[in-house]
Amino acid sequence: MSARLPDEILEPNASPVPNRRPWLKDMAMAVPNLAKLLSRLARDPRVPARSKRFAGLMAAYLISPIDLIPDFIPLIGKTDDVVLAAFTINHLIQSAGYEVVREHWDGSDEVLGYLADAVDFIAGLVPRTVRLGLGRWLRG
Template structure:
């Protein structure tokens, strides 16, 4: 049986490739843990899903508000791009987290926006009911 000769660069490259892939896997697992810890309780998750249409309109309105700092608008635009992507950070076949990752990412970004732009920005752009805004504030912890 004849052995196939590997290129000389392969013997020095494969350990690096394995290390990079291992590091990416470790980062992804750490992300899963963070998302799991940040996932609201089942009541909060149901409440967040019920508010989803208003929250999406809120994000769009906040992203278009030129009076907000650029960093806030960039975060919101990146969030909209993430939500539009056909794949998620956590695949949907993973129980609970598979469907909750979008909600958790939205809540984390909205918490960041509320802290940077102030809760009055959320109130100014909120398209829904006052009860809905109160629920969003409760979910994001402001």
């Protein structure tokens, strides 16, 4: 004889698994807003030209077939792309300043906060010596 599940799990509108990461859905839905934000920051005269050039170089790297870690390596093949993209987005957000970023952002402040926290965390995976060297170059 099988054990009976609690009634709340069997109700048609009940969720048997709680949604523990609603921010993840928000982040996925924010991709179009992120693309618009990056495009607008690239055209904004308040964003330093050197930061825009860096973003352009990183975009070229990301679409090129050359990789630090080849994409065919399972699990870690795309890691360098994700980390460098996050580092670049984080740099653009920091160099533009929050007010400029907020002005160009079409989504909610909450999702922008999630995004900023996520790219800041992922950008932190770039080795410290690389971050410091790029930081010096980007400051001129």
